[in-house]
Each structure stands twice: as structure tokens, then as C-alpha cells.
Amino acid sequence: MTSAEIISILDQKFGDRIKAKNLEAKDPFVVVTPTDLVEICRYLRDDARLGFDMLNCVSGVDYLEPDPKKAAKAGFDPHMEVVYHFQSFRNKHRFVVKVILPRWKDDKAGELPEVPSLASLFNIANWHEREVYDLTGVWFTGHPDLTRILLSDDWVGHPLRKDYEFPLEYHGIRGR
């Protein structure tokens, strides 16, 4: 099934709750709001024609141009994206769902943006979301145990954010 058909099925089912559609991108994707995410993903998984039962990859992307000089022609305004790559075991096709988030929750620095967790739909989402939280700093509400998975538990900050400063030392070991 081609991406156009998938997007048309989603359009029929959800109508205007699909915020944006991009067909000519290399991997066609659909942008949804965090509130509808779980419902749309459940539909993607359970519908017979779609059958996206493998959540292959969850990535957090921080769109920010840190140094002001290049910020003007950076081509995007600072925001955060969580990208879900699905694959169907039955029908062997792929699809991408995106969630656009502000970099900080209602723009208070330090408050992580929140997205509902898909751990109830896909078991692998548990670990993928823990990694996105650990490295990019996105809070997944409803996650069984959202703790750091790659960095040590007492690590401060989320490294994959563009405005992350490297630690100068850690437990007495020189960093720089």
C-alpha cells in the first residue's frame, strides 16, 4: 500500500486532527498533536489494511540554530520533533508519524515538553522513549518507568539538545 493511500485512509478516519501531511518527502509523514497520538497509533496498529505492528524507531530531533549569526537563515523556527517510524509485518510497508513540540513546556526553560507514551501499544516503545527522554529531554506521560537508559542516573542535562554545554568534570574526572 503506498503512502498516499495510507494518508487518505487516515484522512477519512481522523479528518482535521491530522495537522499536516507531506507526501513528496522521501519518507511521507503525517504530523499529529500529542493529544491524538495514542489514538492514531492504536488505529495504525489495529486496522487490518494498515497493520503497523512494529514501531521500529522513535527519535527526538531538536530544531535549533545555537549561534545567533546563522540563526537568521537557518530555515526553521526553534522547535522539537518526536518522529515515530512504523513498519508493518503483515503488509510490509512503512509510515512515519511526527509530533511537533515546543522546545520547553510553555516556554519555561527546564520544563520538558510532554508527549503521551506508546508503551501500552508497543513494548519496545518503553526503551525507545526512555532513550529519547535521556538524550533529548522529552517527558513521556504514562510511561511505566521513565528513567535514564544510556547516561548515568545522576547526569544533569540532555546532551542531544543543541544548546547543551559539555560537563567540565564528572566525579573528579576531568572532562575538558
Next chain:
Amino acid sequence: MGWLEGRFEESVITTSLEQAINWARQSSMWPMTFGLACCAIEMMATGASRFDIDRFGAGAFRATPRQADLMIVAGTVNYKMASRVRRLYNQMPDPKFVIAMGACTCGGGPYYKYGYNVVKGVDLVVPVDVYVPGCPPRPEALLEGLMRIQDKVRGMKDLTKNQQTDLPIPSRTGYTLLPAELGGAV
């Protein structure tokens, strides 16, 4: 140190006894299996039959630090792993030696500039005897490092001079080893 250490002055008997002990230590350096990353695969290749590390008596890879006298740190040490490396080093019986195998362990390697989580060289964590550069170093390079460790053991004077076997702390760690009278480590 043991009861005998540093108790005798140099004479024909003690130096030959010392050489016998050093020869025994040098030709049975038991490494601890401490494979972290890509260098571990090259260490395994050194342990396999083509570049056989057993020719140097170091083929018995011991899993526990209790039975090992050589710690080959093979792979990138990151901040989460650093405390474990230090604890394993402490749990090894003396005399113990460390080979820093690979560019990542010698000085951060390819992860030096943007590695926020990488220790820039394992000598910030444990005193290192021999650095084996390379990414990953060839098995011959590791064998060369092992030979340098054996030279070091051959030159140890345990019986005659109560020799401090622990190494000076590199200045780049930011710590300085104070001399004894200023309250440094004795």
C-alpha cells in the same frame, strides 16, 4: 610489603633470587578479560591461534580481577564505566599492571572533541603502565605492549629495594601527588 621485601642489600644470592621471581612473574602475566569495545575484538584475535598471546604466557584470560595481574583496558571508557574500572583495578592483587589499549583509552581517541560522556584517557582513572595506540591497534601492537610490560617486570627490584610499584599520577589529571612531608600519599 611482604616480610622479605627490601630487607637485603644486593648480593649474588638475592639478585639471582630476584631475577628468578621476576622471570616467573613476567612469563605468567595473566590478563583480566576486560573487553569494552572494538579493541576487545582485536584482543580476542590476539588470544586466538594466529597471533597467539599464549606464547608470552599471557593466554590465561582470567574473568576475575582476583586472579589477574595485568588489566588490558580494551575499549572506550566512559563516565558511567570509570568508577567500575577503578574498582576493578583496586580489587586486583599487587603487583598489578595496566595496558591502555587503543586510542580511546590512551587519550579519548575519535571521541575526544564531542564525547561528552567519554573519559579522555584511562590514565585519569587508573595508573597506566603501557599505552598501545591504534584504533584498534593490531594484535602485533598489543603483543609489543605486553613485551614492554615484561621488560618492566624484568627490571623490578622487589627484594633489595622496597620499591614503590605504583606510578606517578600524570599531571594532566589535575591531581598532584604531594611529597610525603606535605601529607601526600606515602
Next chain:
Amino acid sequence: MATVADPTIVEFDVRTDEMLVNMGPQHPSTHGVLRLVLRTDGEVISEAVPHMGYLHRCAEKIGENVTAIQFIPYTDRMDYLAAMNMNLGYALAVEKLCGMEIPEKAQVIRVIIAELNRIASHLVGMGTYGLDLGTFSPFLYAFREREMILDLFEEVCGARLTYSYITIGGVHDDLPSGWTQRLQEFLDYLKPRIEEYHTLLTRNHIFVSRTAKIGILPKHLAISHACSGPMLRGSLNRTSGDPDWDLRKIEPYSGYGAYDFRAIVPPFPEAPPESVIGDCWHRFYVRMLEVIESIKLCEQGLKRYPTAQGTHRADLPKHLPAGEAYVETECPRGQMGFYVVGRPSKDSVPLRVRAKSSSFCNLSLCDELCRGCLIADIPAIVGSIDIVMGEIDR
């Protein structure tokens, strides 16, 4: 405590504590620096919680600061047993983003080299699996063959383990003269050796009793954990209509569609009676049969190489276009995905490089598989998952 109706259970109802044991970062059979915290009830495991991150080397942060082609060496160091496949996955992702056309000769070289690296990776997987279960000789046999492959790689690109040979646009250099002939000799030498491994391990009674019916992975759990590669294929069942789940067949990339090879899916007629589809033995046997398929692929590639047109490498675009691309390739351990996001401002440094590791998803099953088994079965299960920590922690 609720007493159960069954009297024999009550009879054993003597207070026994549970012990938390660290199967920690430095352990001979955790294939690198994986730490499992085991909650043991006597000899039996109640829970095995994996902890990772002991080899997290900030690969994705580096991806955002170096140009696309400078990132190739970091993809080597992710799955350092199959560095060529990692390079191939990342190169395909960037080429898809740039919309580049790869000459046929480069594609043929890529297939030959990637399949050769798959053989080397499965050999190490088989050798260390023998080590986990206590036999040393398969390790020596496996490394003997692997050293020959490494010699071939050394002729091609000068390195033994981290090659950076497959780059964006094709491969770094053309194959040296006479190399294809030496490769053919090696493949003829390797074919009878595979039979040795089967007698050494696959049909070895102790190996079978240690791996059959241990760590049984049901298909629905594997799909829900997005497993891939031999881990998923070990649980599929061709007779019950499961597809041949191999990305080289489903989404052919780099010219794989033109080669004829078989995706290995159980049931296997030569499986021992006590083994069940989805257990450790089947995962191991899928890898062993994949080595034979890879040999076939290499030979077809060799036949195709002399007549392939085009150069070994297309020229590089000046900078990465905007947009994003996600490509998954069939690596020895599973589907390794690379998600590359280009910057709208003309820049050859990508905005984000995300590497989705196959062992990361496969390892997430470790808890379900180890629950209720013996402590001695843990190396068998973790070995059959065949993890590489560099790929998991990135």
C-alpha cells in the same frame, strides 16, 4: 502471604529470601559491557533487568557536528563486528537524502563486501557462543576463518576491523587486482568448513541440551518488541504463513533484488526433536544457514563484478539538501536504521543523525526470556540474542 490450595506448594512454604546478583559490566559472557541485575529465587531467575550505557560514546552528538562523510568512521565503531554493514546503512541513508544514483559496479562491490562481513560477524557470533557455553574449540575454528576474511579486507581497505570502506557515493577504492580470485579460493575453502561447525556445535549433544527449548520467544512478543534479523526469523514459521522477513528480500537495496538467495525461516528438517521454533537453538541455526546464503551471494557478486559498468564511486554533492531520510538495512544482528536530517541552510553537516540499533530492540526482550530460567541459561539466552554493546549504547 496467600497460601495456595495445592498442599505440596504449602509444604515447601519455608521462608526463602531472594538475592539480587549483578551480572555486571565486566563479565565473560555478557558480550561487552552489559549489566544484568538478576533477582534470583535459589537457582531460578525471577527477574533480569538489563542496564546499559557503559559504552555510550555520544555518536549521535558527533553526527550533528561533523560533515556527513566524516561520520562514516563513527558508524564503523557502532557494530564493530560488522562495520561494513554499518557503513552501508549510513551511506544508503545519506544517498537517499541527497537522491544520488550509485553506479552498478559500486553496488556489486558493496554486496560482496557486506556479505563477506556478515560471514565474519556470524563466525565471531558462533565462536563466542561456544565460549559462553563452555567449549573453547569453536572459538579457535571461527577465528581461523575470520583471520582469512580480515586479510582479504586488509587488501581492500587496509584495516582489519574498522574499515570506513563503503562511503557516500560508492566505495573508497576499486578492488585490487587478483582479489576476486583470492576471494573465490577462500569461499571454496570455507564451504566444507561449515560442516565442521555443525559437527562441533549444532549437532553436539551438550550444545543441544543447553540451547533447545531455552529462551523461547513467541512471534507476537518479537513483533511487539520490534525485533529483527535472526532474533525475529528464529521465531517465524514458514508453514503457518509467515513471510520471509529479510529486508534484502522485502525492500531490496543496493541491487539485492537481482541476486537469488533464500531467506532463512524455520521450520528446519534437521532441527533436533527437543528444540522448538523460537528457542536459542533455532536463532543460532538461522545464523549458521545465513553464512551459507552469504557465500552464495558473494559468488554471484563475483560473477557479476567483471561486467558491471560505471566507476566504483559517484561524486559527492556539495552539501546536504534539506529534508530527512530513514533507511534500514539487514545487518547480521537485525535491521539497523539510520535517520539523517539535513539542514535547510546549505551545509554539509546534518542537523541530526539517529542510529536505531537492532540489538537495542532485541535486548529489550532479555527480561521476558530470562524469567523463570536457571542462572546457567542466562549466557545461552544472551549469547543467542548476539548483542554488540557498541551498537546498543552508540
Next chain:
Amino acid sequence: MTQLVGYMLLFVAVGAGFIFVHLMAGKLIRPAKPDAEKATIYECGEPTIGSAWIQFDLRFYVVALLFVVFDVEVAFFFPWAVVFGQANALTRDATDNPGQTATAQNDLLQVFDRPNKDAGATPEEKEAAGQLSVLAFADILVFFGVLLVGFAYLWKRGDLAWVRSTLAEREPAVTGPPPKTAPVQLERELVGAGHEH
């Protein structure tokens, strides 16, 4: 008797001395730099979680008892086997295995006051040795049988198949049907587990 006692003392002295010398040499020569961190418990590089001094499963004790019983039983087999072997050797004619019959002769027959010490076994002595070996065999069968009955009882009662965990028994469905609903946190209630609820 003193000669035997002398042998025993010499044997003990050489044994103890031999070990003592080696241990002392090691203690003197090897470097000894004890420090607190070196004495910490080694658990794969991690600090230990909880202590290992826990209430172990009772079944470990049962298996240990089983081992002791059968180990002692084997210890009783050895003297019996020597006598049984020599009795059989006597019954056979001396030619086919001269060495063994010679030792059998001077060990077994030396006890009785025979007219000439080192003569071959007379026919009635051969016949007596034959009866002895049959009697000894029957005797050991009874001894072994009694223990086998105990072993069979244990086996039937299920003490040997103790490896099964009460958790695995009570919840075989853990990896069974797919958790349609959220992966419910299985309430970790183990029969006999140490947590006081």
C-alpha cells in the same frame, strides 16, 4: 605396633612440613599491600546490592544431605572391594595372575595359623574363599539396597526435581498469551518469598 606408629608419625610430619614450607615461602616472598578497597566484594565491578547472607532455599540443604549420605556409603565400599577382590583372586588358580594371587595370599591367608606360611592356597582354603566372596557380595547388596530404598522415596517425593521454582509453576502464563491490555505490573508475590507484606 611402634613401627606402625612410627610410619604414621613420619607420614604426618612430612605432609605437614611440605605444605608448611610452601605456604611460608609464599607468605614471605609475595608482596602484601592490603587496603580497604582491595578487600571489597568483587561482583563484576559493581557494588553489591543487599547482602549474600540470606535465608537460602531449604532444598539446598536436602540435596547436601543426600550427597553426604551417598558419599559415606561409597566410603564403605572401598574396604569391602579389597577383600572381595582378593577372595576372588584366591579362588582362581595362581597361574593366570601370579602377582595378584600372591598379594591376596599373604593378605588374606596370613591371618590364619597355617602350617607353612607362604604355601599356595590349599583346595579347602580356595573353597572357603569362594564362599567368602559370595557372602560378601550378598552382604553389600543388602547394604546398598537399604540406601536405594531411601533414594527411591526421595526421588518419588520430588526432592530431586527441586529446580522448579514456585513462581514458574504458579504463573506459566507469563510468556503465554499476548498482554492485550497494558503490560500489567505482575504483582511479585512469591510463595515463601522473604518480603513481609
